[in-house]
Amino acid sequence: MSLIDVTRPDARSSRPSAGDHEQVDVLGIGFGPSNMALAVALDELPDGERPTAVFLERQPTSAWHRHMLFEDASMQVAFAKDLVTFRNPQSRFSFLQYLVDHDRIADFFNRGSMLPLRTEFSAYLQWAAAQLDDYVRYDSTVVGIEPLEDDGVVTGFRVDAEVRGVRQQYVARDVVLAAGLQPQLPAGAEPGPRVWHTAEFLARVAELPAEGVTELAVVGGGQSAAEAVLYLHAAYPGATIHCVHSGYGYVTSDMTPYANRIFDPSAVDDYFFAPAENRRELFERHHTTNYSAVNPNTIDRIFDADYADRCAGRQRLVWHKASRLTELRADRDGVDLGISSLLTGGDVSVRVDAVVCGTGYRALDPSTLVAGHERLLVRDEDGRPLANRDYSAVLAPESRARLFLVGQTNHTHGISSTLLSNVAVRAGELADTIREAATVRTGGAG
Ligand SMILES: Cc1cc2nc3c(=O)[nH]c(=O)nc-3n(C[C@H](O)[C@H](O)[C@H](O)COP(=O)(O)OP(=O)(O)OC[C@H]3O[C@@H](n4cnc5c(N)ncnc54)[C@H](O)[C@@H]3O)c2cc1C
Known part of the structure; x- marks a missing residue:
């Protein structure tokens, strides 16, 4: 028996009887x-x-x-x-x-x-x-x-x-x-009230106490991480935010018209029928049209907020550039982070109230x-x-x-x-x- 009857006028299925x-x-x-x-x-x-x-x-x-x-x-x-x-x-x-x-x-x-x-x-x-x-x-x-x-x-x-x-x-x-x-957390990290992926951001941030939050961390250098930094900077004026990412600074997403053609419907055929090794190279070359890259407007807003802080004699955004997490240990009240600099090889430890992982999806x-x-x-x-x-x-x-x-x-x-x-x-x-x-x-x- 064929499973389909293309002559049936109604596209919705009929509901089953119980147990069926x-x-x-x-x-x-x-x-x-x-x-x-x-x-x-x-x-x-x-x-x-x-x-x-x-x-x-x-x-x-x-x-x-x-x-x-x-x-x-x-x-x-x-x-x-x-x-x-x-x-x-x-x-x-x-x-x-x-x-x-x-x-x-x-x-x-x-x-x-x-x-x-x-x-x-x-x-x-x-x-x-x-x-x-x-x-x-x-x-x-x-x-x-x-x-x-x-x-x-x-x-x-x-x-x-x-x-x-x-x-x-x-x-x-x-x-x-x-x-x-699927949201991807750093290796070994378990999601919880103090450790979240950006996919849960607004729900989890709503659970944080409105007062008494003094140290936060955001891991990642893509759009979601950058937006999390901006949000926390505005929502917690008394807090320092540790920004941990593997690059030297945010990279802009390429939104220019020729690069944008990689998203055209016709690019699917180009890509699908190209030799596998060329596909890989093409993907890498145009990676920043979407991945690990940030809208220039978002970057400007973060930089302005950072600059305004410095003009006011404070530093609320702490940049752990070219760095990676070496430790993430959460308990009931906070999270201990180990951060290693790829530039100096030096390690720092910070204790934060919560860490947001803008660490991408798979x-x-x-x-x-x-x-x-x-x-x-x-x-x-x-x-x-x-x-x-x-x-x-x-x-x-x-x-x-x-x-x-x-x-x-x-x-x-x-x-x-x-x-x-x-x-x-x-x-x-x-x-x-x-x-x-x-x-x-x-x-x-x-
Ligand atoms: C914050 C954010 C902003 C984005 N902005 C853009 C943008 O501006 N432009 C752009 O092109 N892309 C953007 N993206 C990329 C995004 O992947 C696409 O926008 C879009 O959501 C892809 O649609 P989808 O239906 O394939 O996947 P999704 O939107 O993820 O939808 C998948 C659905 O499947 C459901 N589901 C999962 N597992 C099961 C299961 N086992 N059983 C039943 N249901 C299940 C989920 O609940 C979900 O509703 C953004 C992504 C994020 C995270």
Whole structure:
């Protein structure tokens, strides 16, 4: 039996009866921008060609990087790199439509910037998510993906989710894993009330006492770390902030137009079909378009704050440049840090009330979800799962089903993989791949 009926008019699946699994054509894991864009692209397929689709999201509501929503933070991409515009500028899910609905389109352009506020982009995503409510199940954490095999051929996947302590099962022919990146802490660091990744920033900082905080530390030299420094400097006027990073100072993110072309939809083909060693070199060369780099405006603001402190005869930002953490030991009241300078070889110890780790993110290895089926995924020489151009994982057994890896393919599809720049076009490609395969399988005209 085919898992898909492309002639079915309604794209949403029917709910299962108790104890049953729910069968859908497409099961999305995560409902961040990547899978939201896919939901829209599927929704915009012609009537009769829409597969059934359900997206599982572990958060209770739609929330994009909610602990980094500083009121004054700007997006790093133009408004048109929203969920749809590069694929379908007439879509009702565009950022411009959101502005029209909120009576702000004139002032958005009067501002003279193509970059929305981060809070504004988050509100746009919530507005879009509300219109896609029928596709998504919140509070649903995917805990396992099991390949279903028939005579050695993978024909589908069973996906297990935890919904407020209750296990639910789904069966799908195509699974789209778009669970985002995983926060990365320094080696040996355990997250807790005194040690946080920037991914938890606003929630954790709210738990710090308003008074009595005198020493804080921020580790890292990228955008999130820099924003954390600015925030803490303003929020804790009585505190010294130790800024630990491996470089000599913040490096600006390259936002110049030729470098920006690395994010173009056409760059995905350039990157994917280039020899592996050239891909690596290209990635390194254009690393600072996104990684370990800071918006020049943020750098200027930090420098101004630092300079104003010095004019007032104090030093609140302490720069541990070209340095690395050698020790991080937290107890109930604070954290002991060991910091080693790569310039002098000297070590310093500081005791802080809390340490914020702006130490980046790493790709989610799908093996964490397909535990017990490691042989399923074909990997490159560095152990990373390989993906085809259509983002489906290269699977070892013969397969009529696909596990799409979305947002984890920097090594095969280039630097835009984890970003917003290409979500709209990528979602369109995914929707077409899903639809075309369904048409072939059912022998329909499509
Ligand atoms: C503070 C910050 C600012 C950023 N700003 C920009 C920017 O301006 N421009 C840009 O291009 N990029 C930016 N990025 C990069 C960011 O990765 C993308 O903006 C975008 O969030 C990627 O979308 P995604 O859907 O792939 O991943 P995510 O947005 O991370 O979404 C993944 C979703 O999957 C859910 N999930 C995870 N695991 C499970 C599970 N097991 N079961 C169910 N659900 C699960 C998560 O809760 C999450 O909602 C920023 C990143 C950060 C941290």
